[in-house]
Amino acid sequence: MEYTDVVMENFTCPKHVGEIEGANGVGQVGSPACGDIMKIFLKINDDGIIEDASFKTFGCGAAVASSSMATDMIIGKSIEEAGKFKNSDVVDALGGLPAEKIHCSVLAAEAIQAAIEDYQKNKA
Amino acid sequence: MEYTDVVMENFTCPKHVGEIEGANGVGQVGSPACGDIMKIFLKINDDGIIEDASFKTFGCGAAVASSSMATDMIIGKSIEEAGKFKNSDVVDALGGLPAEKIHCSVLAAEAIQAAIEDYQKNKA
Amino acid sequence: MRRIYLDHAATTPVDPAVVETMLPFFTEHFGNPSSVYTEGRGVKKSIEAARLQIAKAINADPREIYFTGSGSEADNWAIKGIAMKNQAKGKHIITTTIEHHAVLHTCEYLEKQGFEVTYLPVDENGLISLDDLRNAIRTDTILVTIMFANNEIGTVEPIKEIGEIVKEKGIIFHTDAVQALGNIPVDVKDLNVDLLSISAHKIYGPKGIGALFIRKGVPIDNLIHGGAQERKKRAGTENTAEIVAFGKAAEMATEQLEENATHMKKLRDLLIKGVMDNIPQVRLNGHPEKRLPGNANFCFDYIEGESILLSLDIIGVAGSSGSACTSGSLDPSHVLLAIGLPAGVAHGSLRLTIGKHTTVEDINYVVDNLIQIIERLRKMSPINAD
Amino acid sequence: MRRIYLDHAATTPVDPAVVETMLPFFTEHFGNPSSVYTEGRGVKKSIEAARLQIAKAINADPREIYFTGSGSEADNWAIKGIAMKNQAKGKHIITTTIEHHAVLHTCEYLEKQGFEVTYLPVDENGLISLDDLRNAIRTDTILVTIMFANNEIGTVEPIKEIGEIVKEKGIIFHTDAVQALGNIPVDVKDLNVDLLSISAHKIYGPKGIGALFIRKGVPIDNLIHGGAQERKKRAGTENTAEIVAFGKAAEMATEQLEENATHMKKLRDLLIKGVMDNIPQVRLNGHPEKRLPGNANFCFDYIEGESILLSLDIIGVAGSSGSACTSGSLDPSHVLLAIGLPAGVAHGSLRLTIGKHTTVEDINYVVDNLIQIIERLRKMSPINAD
Ligand SMILES: Cc1ncc(COP(=O)(O)O)c(C=O)c1O
C-alpha cells in the first residue's frame, strides 16, 4: 500500500469534516458491512452554487482523503459543474491512488451525486 | 559425506597398494558398472599364515581406505582367522564410515574371502 | 521520530546475535552442503547443528525436522503431502474456520481436487469445541489440521486434547505452530501431533525459512521434488545461512521463553487495561486467558481499521488490522467473522502484538495516543452513535 | 592452505556487494512488506525494485516475475502448476533425459498421478533433436519443459528453436535457466518461452531464493497457497533480504555478463587443453562449442569420481563429480548415462566449473596436480589397461 503525500495530508488534516448546519443536500453511500460509508453535506444557494460542503466518512485512509479532496474541489462550483464531477478528478487531485483503492474515490463521487439529487428532490 | 581422519589417512597414503609377485590367492569382487571393483592379493605360507597382502581398487575414498585397512589387518593372520574377518572389523578400525559407504567395507571383506577361496582351490 | 513496533505477530526484527551467526555463510562458508570437499562438509555440520537446535526447541528428534522456505510452505507440504499420499484411505480433512490462509487456501485447493473438508466453527473467544471435532471425524478422515495459536486474536487451542482424540482414531494430526513457537511451550511429544509447522521470522530469525516436523513413519508425499536434500524429502540447495540463523533463533527463543513470555504478558495486560478503561465502545477479541502472551486485539465501533493504522503510523506506532496478509484485500478478517462479529465491527479491528524489546513507556505512549486517535476518527464517522 | 574453488555450477560465494545490499533488511528494514505502516512500505518498494532488476536481466515485465524459495521450487511450480491447471486439455508432458532432478522427479511424480511424460533422448554431446521433439508432440501435450543449459556437462540446448516449434503448436513451454543466467544471454522475448526458472545462488547471490518467470496470461495453479503475496500467486512472508540480494546479483550478472563469460571461456579452454593434452584416456563430456563458458567435464577411464574429488580436496581444490545433488546417492550421473557413457566410465567423471574470480594460476595448479592424481589413482586401479 503506497499513498501519495497529498493523500496522507488529506488523511491527517482533512478539510471540511463534520456536518454543515442547514445543509440542503445530503447524500450517503456505502454500508458498514463493506467497511465504508461516506456521507456528504452540501449547502447550495439560490443561484445553484455550492457554497459549502462537508463530509463524514467511515472508511480507510483513501476514503477519508477522497472525501476531503472531493468536498474541497466542489465548493464554489455550480450544481451543473458538480454534476459532472468524476472519481478520476479526485484521483488526479490526490496524485493517484493504489489500484485496490480506486473504489474509495468512486464512493466520494457517488456521495456527491446523491447529495445533489437530494437537493433537487428537496427543491422539487 | 563425512570421513574420519583414519579413513582420510588410509585414502591419502594407502598401505599395500599393488600386486604382490607370487601371490597364491587372488580375489576380485564388484563391477565397473557399479563403480567399484576390489582385487585382493594374498601370499600365504605353508603354515597357512598370510605373509603378505595387497590390493587394487577402483572405487570411492571409502573403498580405497577399506582396502588399505583390511589388507593391513590380515597380514600375519592365519587363514582360519582371516576367514572370520568381517566388514565391521574394517569399519571399526576406520573409526566408522558414513551409512551409505558401509557397502564399500563389505566389498573388502568379500574380496578377502574370495582370495582365500582362490588359495584353497589352487591348493586342492 | 522514535518508532514503536507492535506488530511482532506479522514479523520480528532479526536478533543481532542471529545476524552474526548467519554472516559467515554468505561469503566464507558458502559451499554446497551436498558436496564432498572441505567447503561443503563444514556447512553440512552447521546445518545439522541447526537441525538439532530446532529439534530441541520442540522436543523432537533432529531426524524429524525438515527445513522449508517458509511457514506457508510447511503448511502446504503437510496438508497436500498427507492428502496426496493417503487418498486411497479417504479424502476427508478436518480443519477450522480460523486457520491462517496458508492452511485455509490449501484446503480449498484440495476441495477442487476432489477432497472434502470440514471447517470446524469456533466460539466467540475463538476456541473450537472438542465435541464438534469428535462429531466431524468420519471413517474416511485422513487428516486433522488445527492451528496451535491464532495469529490474529491470539487464542490458543487445546492441541493436546485434540491430539488425544485424533490419535485414538488413528488419524494424522497437523498443527500450525507458527505463532506458538517462542511464545508458549511447544512439545511434540506431549502434544500428540504428527506434523507441526514453524517459521523463523516470528522468533527473531530471518524471513524465508521455516520447518516442518514430521513424526517418524508418517506417510507423506513431497511438495518440492528434486535433489536429495533433507533426506530426499524437500529438494533445493539448502538456504544454509538462514537455516543456521533459524537454529540460533530457536535456541534463543527456548532459553528466553519464560522470561519473554512473562515480560510480554505484563505489557499486554497493561495495554488491554489501558484501552478498555479509557476508550468507550471497544471490545477485546480472543480468549481472555487462553491467549498468546503478546497479543492484544481490539474492535472499535464506528471506525475502520486502516484509518487507525495510518493514524498510529503517523505518530510512530506500527500495528496491524486483521493479519498482514489480508491487507491489500478489502474483506474483513475471516477470523473476526468466525468469532461472530458483524462485518461492520470487524472492519474496525486493531491488532497490537508485543515483542521482547517492547517497554512500559511504549505501551503508555500508545494508549495515550490511541485515545485521541479513536476520538478523532469517531468524530469523522457518519455512524457514530452520538 | 590456499583453496581453489571450481564448483561454481553447484553454488557461488555471495558477492560482498550483494551481502552489503542485504544486511539492512535483517535488523533495520525488517518490516512485513504487506503492512500499511512505514516499516512495511519501504520494504515493499525495495522488493519491487529487485523485481525490476530481475525482469531486466531476462527482458521480462516485472509483473511476470514471481519470487520462490529456490530454483527447485520454481521448477516444481512451473511443471505441477501447468499440469494441474491444464489437465482438462490433456495429460501429456515432454521433457528430456538430462534435466535437473527438480524437473525429472517432478515429472515422475506427475506420472504417478496419471500424467504421461515423454523423455526426449540426447545425442553424445547432450543435444536434443528438434525432429524428436516434433515427433513427440501430441494433441494432448500440455507442456514442454526443456532445460536451457545442463548443469553437469554444460551443453546449451537450442531453446529459441524449441520455443518456435512449441509455440506454433500452442503448447506451453518452460525452461530451467538456472545454469544459464549470468553465463549466457537470457531473453524471454527472444526465446519464446512461457515460463523460466532461475536461482540466485548460481549468480553470486544467496541460497534459498529463486524466481519463476510466468508470461502474462499463462494459466497456472499455485504451488504454495496462502497469503496474498506475489500478487496472490506464491504465499509466504517475503524473504525480503534475499529478494533484494537476488535483484542486486542479477543486475551485476547482467552488467558483467560479457566480461565474465569471456574470462571464464578463456580459462575453461586452458583447462580443457591442459587436461586433454597431458592426461591419456580422458574424454571431454558435453558439446565442444555449445557449452557454458565456465563448464569443463571429463571422464577418466579406470578411476572413480569420488577418489578424484577427495584427492583434489586434499591439495586445496574443490570440484564435483556428477551434480552435487547426486552425491550421497551412489548411482552414476543420469546425464552421463544419457549421453551414452557406460556406467563404468560415468563413475570416473570430474566436473570443474570456473567462476569470475578464477585465475590462470588456479588453472595451471589444477592441471599440474591433476596429472599426478590421475596417475596415482590409475596405479591403484585393478582395471587399468597397462
Ligand atoms: C539446472 C538446475 N536446475 C535447478 C537447480 C535447482 O536450484 P536450487 O538449488 O536453487 O533449488 C539447479 C541447481 O541446483 C540446477 O543446476
Ligand SMILES: Cc1ncc(COP(=O)(O)O)c(C=O)c1O
Ligand atoms: C499462524 C500462521 N501460519 C502460517 C504463517 C505463514 O508463515 P510464513 O510467513 O513464514 O510463510 C503465519 C505468518 O505469516 C502465521 O501467523
Ligand code: FES
Ligand atoms: S473505503 Fe473501502 S477500502 Fe477505502
Ligand code: FES
Ligand atoms: S566403492 Fe561404491 S561407494 Fe564406495
